[in-house]
Amino acid sequence: MFPREANRIRTVLPALGLIFLSAAGGLAEVTPPEKFLGFRVGADYHLATYEQAVAYFRLLEKESPKIKVFEMGQTGTGRTMIYGVIASENTMKSLDRYREISQKLALAEGLTDAEAHKLAAEGKSVVWIDVGIHATECAPSQHALQLAYDLISSDDVETRFIIDNTILVLVFANPDGMQLVADWYHPNVGTPFETSPLPWLYNRYAGHDNNRDSYMNNLIETRNITNLLNRVWYPVVLYDHHQSAPFPARIWIPPAAEPTNPNLHPLFIRGKNLIGSAMGYAFDREGKDGAISRFAFDFIYPGYEDSFGDFFHIISIMTETALYSYATPHFYNLRDFPEDYRDLTPSVFYPSPWKGGWWRLRDAVDYCLTASKAVLHTAALYREAFLFGKYRMGRDTAARFAKEPPYAWIIPREQWDAPTAALLVERLLLQGVKVFKAEEPFTADGVSYPAGTWMIPMSQPFALFVKAVFEEQAYPDLTKYPDLWQGIVQPQMFQNAYLPPYDLAGWSLPYQMGVKAVRVDTPLQAVLAEIKQPELAAGLAPGSGSAWLISARSNNSFTAVNRILKKGGDVARSLESFSANAKTWPPGTFIVRPGSLSRDFLAGTAKELSLEISAGDPPAAAKTIKLRPPRIGLYKSWRASMDEGWTRWLLEQYEFPFVNIGNPEVKAGSLRSKFDVIIIPSMSADTIVNGYAAGTMPPNYVGGISDAGVMNIARFVREGGTVIALNSSCLFAVEKLGIPAVDALRSVRGSMGGMYGAAVARPAAPEFVCPGSILRLAFNATHPVAFGMPEKGAGVFYNSPAFQLFPGGGEGAKGGEVIASYPDDSLLISGYLKGEKYLRNKVAAAAFAMGRGKVVLLGFGVQNRAQPYGTFKLLFNAIFY
Ligand SMILES: [Zn+2]
Numbered sequence: 001m002f003p004r005e006a007n008r009i010r011t012v013l014p015a016l017g018l019i020f021l022s023a024a025g026g027l028a029e030v031t032p033p034e035k036f037l038g039f040r041v042g043a044d045y046h047l048a049t050y051e052q053a054v055a056y057f058r059l060l061e062k063e064s065p066k067i068k069v070f071e072m073g074q075t076g077t078g079r080t081m082i083y084g085v086i087a088s089e090n091t092m093k094s095l096d097r098y099r100e101i102s103q104k105l106a107l108a109e110g111l112t113d114a115e116a117h118k119l120a121a122e123g124k125s126v127v128w129i130d131v132g133i134h135a136t137e138c139a140p141s142q143h144a145l146q147l148a149y150d151l152i153s154s155d156d157v158e159t160r161f162i163i164d165n166t167i168l169v170l171v172f173a174n175p176d177g178m179q180l181v182a183d184w185y186h187p188n189v190g191t192p193f194e195t196s197p198l199p200w201l202y203n204r205y206a207g208h209d210n211n212r213d214s215y216m217n218n219l220i221e222t223r224n225i226t227n228l229l230n231r232v233w234y235p236v237v238l239y240d241h242h243q244s245a246p247f248p249a250r251i252w253i254p255p256a257a258e259p260t261n262p263n264l265h266p267l268f269i270r271g272k273n274l275i276g277s278a279m280g281y282a283f284d285r286e287g288k289d290g291a292i293s294r295f296a297f298d299f300i301y302p303g304y305e306d307s308f309g310d311f312f313h314i315i316s317i318m319t320e321t322a323l324y325s326y327a328t329p330h331f332y333n334l335r336d337f338p339e340d341y342r343d344l345t346p347s348v349f350y351p352s353p354w355k356g357g358w359w360r361l362r363d364a365v366d367y368c369l370t371a372s373k374a375v376l377h378t379a380a381l382y383r384e385a386f387l388f389g390k391y392r393m394g395r396d397t398a399a400r401f402a403k404e405p406p407y408a409w410i411i412p413r414e415q416w417d418a419p420t421a422a423l424l425v426e427r428l429l430l431q432g433v434k435v436f437k438a439e440e441p442f443t444a445d446g447v448s449y450p451a452g453t454w455m456i457p458m459s460q461p462f463a464l465f466v467k468a469v470f471e472e473q474a475y476p477d478l479t480k481y482p483d484l485w486q487g488i489v490q491p492q493m494f495q496n497a498y499l500p501p502y503d504l505a506g507w508s509l510p511y512q513m514g515v516k517a518v519r520v521d522t523p524l525q526a527v528l529a530e531i532k533q534p535e536l537a538a539g540l541a542p543g544s545g546s547a548w549l550i551s552a553r554s555n556n557s558f559t560a561v562n563r564i565l566k567k568g569g570d571v572a573r574s575l576e577s578f579s580a581n582a583k584t585w586p587p588g589t590f591i592v593r594p595g596s597l598s599r600d601f602l603a604g605t606a607k608e609l610s611l612e613i614s615a616g617d618p619p620a621a622a623k624t625i626k627l628r629p630p631r632i633g634l635y636k637s638w639r640a641s642m643d644e645g646w647t648r649w650l651l652e653q654y655e656f657p658f659v660n661i662g663n664p665e666v667k668a669g670s671l672r673s674k675f676d677v678i679i680i681p682s683m684s685a686d687t688i689v690n691g692y693a694a695g696t697m698p699p700n701y702v703g704g705i706s707d708a709g710v711m712n713i714a715r716f717v718r719e720g721g722t723v724i725a726l727n728s729s730c731l732f733a734v735e736k737l738g739i740p741a742v743d744a745l746r747s748v749r750g751s752m753g754g755m756y757g758a759a760v761a762r763p764a765a766p767e768f769v770c771p772g773s774i775l776r777l778a779f780n781a782t783h784p785v786a787f788g789m790p791e792k793g794a795g796v797f798y799n800s801p802a803f804q805l806f807p808g809g810g811e812g813a814k815g816g817e818v819i820a821s822y823p824d825d826s827l828l829i830s831g832y833l834k835g836e837k838y839l840r841n842k843v844a845a846a847a848f849a850m851g852r853g854k855v856v857l858l859g860f861g862v863q864n865r866a867q868p869y870g871t872f873k874l875l876f877n878a879i880f881y
Contacts, residue, residue: 029063030060030063030064030149030152030153031059031060031063032149032153033048033056033145033146033149036052036055036056036059037052037056037145040362041142041143041145041146041362041365042139042142042143042146042327042360042361042362042363042364042365042366043327043361043362044327044328044329044360044361044362045189045190045327045328046327046361047138047142047181047182047185047186047326047327047361048141048142048145048182049178049179049182049183050079050141050172050175050176050178050179050182051179053141053144053145053172053178054069054080054082054172054175056145056148057069057082057084057148060084060148060149060152061084064152064153065089065092066086066087066088066089066092066151066152066163067084067085067086067148067152068084068085068092068095069082069083069084069085070082070083070084070085072171072224072225072227072228073220073221073223073224073227074220074224075174075175075176075204075220075221076176076203076204076205076219076220076221077176077204079175079176079179080175081171081172081175081221081224082172082175083169083170083171083172083228084148084168084169084170085167085168085169085170086148086151086152086163086167086168086170087124087163087166087167087168088163088164090164091124091163091164091167095167098123098124098126098167099126099232099233099234101119101122101123101124101387102123102126102233102234102235102236102387102390103234104119105119105120105123105234105387105388105390105391105394106234106312106313106390106391106394106461107394107461108313108391108393108394108395108397108398108461109394109398109460109461111391111395113395116388116391116392116395117388119387119391120383120384120385120387120388120391121384123383123384123387124165124166124167124383125165125166125167125236125237125379125380125382125383125386125387126166126167126169126233126234126235126236127166127167127168127169127235127236127237127239127375127376127379128169128171128229128233128235128237128238128239128309128314129144129147129168129169129170129171129239129241129372129375130170130171130172130173130225130238130239130240130241130305131143131144131170131171131172131173131241132144132172132173132174132175132177132178132241133173133174133177133210133211133240133242133305134174134177134202134208134210134211134242134243135174135176135177135178135180135181135202135203136177136181136197136198136202136326137241137242137243137244137321137323138181138243138323138326138327138361138364139241139243139321139323139361139364139365139367139368140241140242140243140321140368141172141178142361142365143241143364143365143368143369143372144170144172146365146369147170147368147369147372147373148170150369150373151163151168151376158373158377161377161380162373162376162377162380164380165379165380165381165383166376166379166380166383168376169228169233169235171225171228173221173225173240173305174202174203174210174221176202176203176204177202177203180198180200180202181198181202181326184198185326185327188698189327189328191698192695193696193697193698194325194326194328195324195325195326195328196696196697196698196701197692197697198640199638199639199640199692199697199701200640201640201641201642201644201645203219203221203645204645205219205645205646205648205649206219206642206645206646206649206865207640207641207642207645208642209642209645209646209865210222211240211304211305211306212301212303212304212503212865213303213305213865214226214302214303214304214305214307214308215302215303215308215431215465215469215507215509216303216427216509216865216866216867217427217430217431218649218865218866218867219649222305223430225305226308226430226431227430229309229312229314230312230431230432231432234312234313234314234390235309235314236314236315236379236386236387236389236390237271237275237314237315237316237317237375237378237379237386238306238309238314238315238316238317239306239316239317239318239319239371239372239375240304240305240306240316240317240318241318241319241321241368241371241372242318242319242320242321243320243321243322243323243364244320244321244322244323245290245292245320245321245322245323246292246295246296246320247322247337247338248290248332248336248337248338248341248353248354248356249290249291249292249295249322249350249354250288250289250290250291250321250322250354250359250363250367251283251288251290251291251292251319251320251321251322251367251371252291252292252293252295252296252297252319252320252321253276253279253280253283253291253292253293253319253371254272254273254275254276254279254293254317254318254319255272255273255276255277255293255294255349256272256293256294256297256298256299257294257295257296257297257298257502258298258476258499259298259300259475259476259501260298260299260300261299261300261301261302261307261310261468263302263311263464263465263467263468264310264311264464265393265396265397265464267389267392267393268310268315268316268393271315271386271389272315272316272317274378274382275315275317275374275375275378275379276293276317278374278375278377278378279291279319279370279371279374279375280293280351281374282370282371282373282374282377283352283367283370283371283374284351284352286370288366288367288370289352289353289354289355290322290350290352290353290354291350291352292349292350293349293350294349295349295350296502297318297320297502298501298502299502300473300475300501300502300505301501301502301503301504301507302465302468302469302507303503303504303507304318304503306318308465311462311464311465311468312431312432312462312465313390313393313394313461313462314390315386317375319368319371321364321367321368321371322359322363322364322367323364324359326361327361328361329358329359329360329361330358330359331357331358331359332356332357332358332359333356334355334356336356337356341353393461394461394462395461397460397461397462397463397464398459398460398461398463399459400463401457401458401459401460401463402459405519405520405521405522406458406467406471406519406520406521407457407458407459407520407521407522407523407524408444408455408456408457408458408520408524409455409456409458409466409470409517409518409519409520410444410449410453410454410455410456410517410518410520411424411425411453411454411455411456411515411516411517411518412449412453412454412516412518413450413452413453413454414516415515415516416514416516416553416790417514417515417553417554417555417556417869417870418536418554418610419536419554419555419556419609419610419611420513420514420515420554420555420556420869420870421454421513421515421516421534422534422535422536422610423513423869424509424510424513424515424517425454425531425534426533426534428456428466429531429532429533429534431462431465432462433456433460433462433465433466434456434457434460434462434530435454435455435456435530435531435534436454436455436456436457436528436529436530436531437452437453437454437455437528437529437531438450438451438452438453438454438455438526438527438528439451439527439528439529440526440527442524442525442526442527443524444518444520444522444524444526445518445520445521445522445524447518454531454534455526455528457528469507469508469509470508470509470510470517470519471508471519472506472508472511472774472829472830473505473506473507473508473830473831475501475505475506475771475773475831475832500769500771501771501832503772504771504772504773504798504831505771505772505773505831505832506772506773506774506828506829506830506831506832507772507774507830507831507867508774508829508830509867511774511794511829511830511870512774512794512796512867512868512869512870513867513868513869513870514790514793514794514868514869514870514871515869515870536610537612538606538607538609538610538611538612539603539606539607539612539613540599540602540603540606540612540613540614540615541612541613541614541615543581543614543615543616544615545580545581545614545615545616545617546593546617547591547592547593547594547615547616547617547618548591548592548594548602548613548614548615548616549580549585549589549590549591549592549613549614549615549616549618550589550590550592550611550613551585551589551590551611551612551788552573552586552587552588552589552590552787552788552873552877553788554611554788555654555869555872555873555876556609556610556611556654557590557609557611557788558654558656558873558876559609559653559654559655560590560605560606560609560611560613561590561627561880562629562654562655562656562657563605563655564592564597564602564605565627565628565629566629566655566657567597567601568596569592569593569595569596569597570592570593570595570626571590571591571592571593571626571627572590572591572593572624572625572626572627573588573589573590573591573624573625573627573784573787573880574587574588574589574591574618574622574623574624575587575623575624575625575784576622576623578618578619578622579619580614580616580617580618580619581614581615581616581617583614583616585616585618586781586787586788587781587782587784587787588781588784588787588788588877589618590627591618591624592613627880628676629657630656630657630676630677630879630880631657631674631675631676631677632651632656632657632658632659632675632676632677632678632679632879633658633659633660633661633665633671633674633675633677633678633679634647634648634651634658634659634660634661634678634679634681635660635661635662635666635678635679635680635681635688636660636661636662637662637663637683637687637688637691637704638662638663638691638692638697638701638702639683639687639691639692641681641682641683641687642865643681643682643683643726643727643864644660644681644683646863646864646865646866647679647681647726647863647875648660649866650863650866650872650875653866654872654876656876656879658679661675661678663691663703663704663705663706663709666705666709666712666713667705667706667708667709667712668712669708669712669715671712671713671715671716671721672715672716672719672720672721675716675721676721676722677721677722677723677724677878677879678713678716678721678722678723678724679724679726679875679879680723680724680725680726680729680732680733681726681729682726682727682728682729682799682861682864683728683729683732684728684729684731684732685729685731685732685735685736686704687704688704688705688729688732689704689705689706689707689709689710689732689736690703690704690706691703691704691705710736710737713736713737714736714737714738714850716853717737717850717851717853717854717855718850718851718852718853719851719852719853720851720852720853721853722853722854722855722856722878722879722881723737723853723854723855723856724856724858724875724878724879725855725856725857725858725859726858726862726863726875727798727799727800727801727858727859727860727861727862727864728799728800728801730801730803730857730858730859731743731801733855733857734801734803734857737813737850737855738812738813739808739812739813739816739848739855739857740805740806740807740808740812740813740814740815740816740848741803741804741805741806741816741843741846741848741857742803742804742806743801743802743803744801744802744803744804744838744839744842745768745801745802745838745839746801748766748767748768748835748838749766749768766835767834767835767838768834768835768838768839769832769833769834769835770797770800770831770832770833770834770835770839771831771832772796772797772798772799772831772861772864773796773797773828773829773830773831773832773833774794774795774796774797774828774829774830774831775794775795775797775822775827775828775829775833775839775860776792776793776794776822776823776825776826776827776828776829777792777793777794777795777820777821777822777823777844777860778791778792778793778820778821778822778823779791779792779793779819779820780817780818780819780820780821783817783818783819783847784877784880784881785819785845785847785856785874785877785878785881786819786820786845786873786874786877787873787877788873788877789820789871789873789874792823793870793871794829794870795820795844795860795861795862795868795870795871796860796861796862796864796867796868796871797833797860797861798860798861798864800844800859800860800861801859802822802838802839802842802843802844802859803816803842803843803844803846803857803859804842804843805818805843805846808848812850813848813849813850813855814848814849814850815848816843816846816847816848816857817846817847817848818843818845818846819844819845819846819847819856819858819874820843820844820845820860820874821841821842821843821844821845822839822840822841822842822843822844823840823841824840824841825840827839827840843859844859844860845857845858845859845860845862845874846859847878847881854881856878856881858874858875858878862874862875863875
């Protein structure tokens with residue numbers, strides 16, 4: 001048992017400052033975590049749960065004036081997220097003032113250098129440390145309990161120096177995961193399944209992808225974090241803890257691997273390197289071997305939680321502490337090491353090679369403690385320099401784009417899918433980017449724009465973020481710079497080798513989202529007003545007719561249709577173009593017969609979804625199909641799939657009714673009586689069919705759909721169902737359902753990159769390489785699955801196949817209908833592509849008739865991480881197909 005405190009509400013209201021609802025405690029002794037938990041932090045086989053962490057932080061708050069606990073919002077499952085603020089008693093008295101100083105320096109505007117110097121001299125280094133975002137990486141969240149206690153209770157010179165000069169914002173980044181992992185692990189301790197993987201995602205929707213959402217802010221947890229970072233605390237340093245280090249190193253610390261994001265102020269990179277070096281020094285000063293740098297982890301991708309902050313003047317770093325499994329200890333022999341590491345040669349960025357031995361959770365906790373304290377100590381030491389540097393980065397950025405291009409980005413009001421363009425604007429505002437609206441017509445680069453046009457002038461402090469996510473990425477060819485590869489790696493090993501990024505190579509948001517954004521390269525004059533929210537003309541358009549017409553172009557139209565179907569409304573889809581009210585409506589237009597639906601309901605739906613719904617009289621002869629509320633099954637494996645989670649998130653956002661179906665339901669059969677559509681998220685055929693092998697997991701979580709399940713899915717299609725296969729799972733459909741297509745890349749594709757991709761030297765680059773990138777696509781907009789799509793567009797290629805179709809027949813599937821293909825053109829828009837010729841004229845998405853049903857292959861990342869808003873419609877259309 002551990003003490004619990006009655007729930008009290010503590011909250012942070014950015015506009016009103018901090019509100020403390022608890023009286024600071026007196027002189028009572030501070031309870032050490034081992035006394036509270038009943039075990040030492042990091043003890044073998046013991047994990048503190050999130051509930052325990054919260055209760056412990058609240059106890060500390062009662063016992064010490066040096067810590068305050070705040071709530072920061074809810075998680076995906078409705079848990080309350082908390083964080084602790086730790087500082088000296090004196091600092092605590094003026095917390096609002098220090099926060100104000102951080103904010104003023106971060107926003108950089110309206111200050112002279114002299115004023116900034118004065119503020120920097122007065123301020124404190126706000127240091128953000130977050131723990132547990134990847135919940136199976138257990139040590140960081142455990143270490144938070146010890147770190148809080150050490151800082152509050154110690155009175156040595158170093159701790160006092162930290163406490164006096166910094167304000168620590170200590171954040172539990174994934175409460176759901178911390179609880180879930182402890183609850184999974186504890187019953188398995190001492191069984192054969194002690195180190196078995198978690199069969200669920202540890203973030204409700206994103207799992208491990210939860211730290212790849214930062215530029216998009218789809219997840220509620222990300223939004224809570226962004227709000228706290230960019231509107232409340234404005235830290236100078238962000239430190240995000242991870243596990244695991246590249247084996248056999250014991251911790252990975254900055255400096256990072258190449259390539260470097262080209263849109264960073266050099267002070268960030270210097271700041272990261274400085275902190276990394278201070279960490280390394282601390283490790284070897286304490287005799288903790290095995291800290292490694294400059295290897296494996298690059299930060300070119302700006303969507304990580306620990307790279308996103310850079311663009312907001314926060315020196316953002318991460319570490320990867322060695323991990324065995326949960327709280328289970330492990331002994332490593334030198335012969336477990338890769339051959340190249342057994343000689344233990346020291347090098348500049350790995351000067352104290354780890355020699356093997358026991359590795360316990362407590363060791364990892366101790367490494368995390370050393371690292372956190374080194375970060376805090378550096379931030380204390382460089383307090384004034386970091387604070388002034390924060391101002392300087394903002395000042396420089398705003399000044400730079402006042403005199404060099406791009407001068408602005410324009411988001412025209414005329415868009416293919418206007419509500420999605422508004423969504424992009426909304427997310428930028430959430431992140432702290434300033435967006436304006438033209439009050440009068442203006443001209444930019446010789447093009448005229450009407451009043452009301454959205455504009456992001458680049459002479460603002462956070463402009464580099466806009467540039468980093470708006471422009472096309474040109475992933476550097478690192479084979480050109482072999483000398484950049486130092487540390488323990490010999491440059492010649494990389495000759496002719498391709499060095500993949502750790503994550504995506506291309507992510508440009510306007511292309512992913514199908515939003516038109518225009519870069520302005522000459523200085524311009526316009527009368528602008530800053531906006532707080534993007535507003536669109538929405539509601540029922542004037543005009544009359546017997547039906548309501550909803551365009552197929554907007555993602556939000558599908559939400560409207562789902563709401564109408566849920567109310568029992570009558571919705572049809574035109575299969576050909578028609579004229580009504582002097583306008584041509586393309587195939588795919590939704591035709592709603594008002595019936596019992598009230599005008600107010602339709603008007604309200606349109607307004608809420610930023611849609612314009614028109615009245616009209618479609619000709620009676622127009623070919624249409626009637627829509628029904630689809631019965632959707634979303635396949636969910638015990639091998640937890642992030643793609644399943646993101647798809648689930650997407651279906652919920654756009655209000656598609658669905659249920660998850662697991663292996664037992666698929667194996668049981670009779671699928672057609674329950675479902676119209678089965679969606680298979682991106683995963684391998686082996687994962688789907690075989691799942692976890694017997695003996696690797698508790699029996700309930702073993703196995704996949706098996707051959708019986710494959711037969712049931714084939715039967716489901718023949719009986720009139722639709723199977724939608726997403727990205728990698730298209731290969732499952734090809735192999736197991738007899739789809740007459742072949743993956744044209746199978747013999748030329750190299751490694752996909754990813755985990756430690758850069759650490760693996762390859763003898764020669766494969767003929768085809770495309771780490772996550774944005775490519776040109778041609779859409780067959782007359783096909784029902786591509787209704788509402790432009791003829792030319794972009795798609796996210798991410799571990800994707802590309803098809804060659806064959807004529808089919810007989811018992812199996814019929815030859816496919818092309819939905820999307822790679823044109824005979826230059827294909828790369830953003831990222832990296834080698835071996836373009838293998839993709840040209842290949843099929844990216846196709847539909848196949850099989851019996852009375854259909855199989856739809858969406859063979860690229862149409863909804864990857866729920867980011868490519870421009871291609872969600874392919875999935876939505878396929879559901880209604
Ligand atoms: Zn991690």
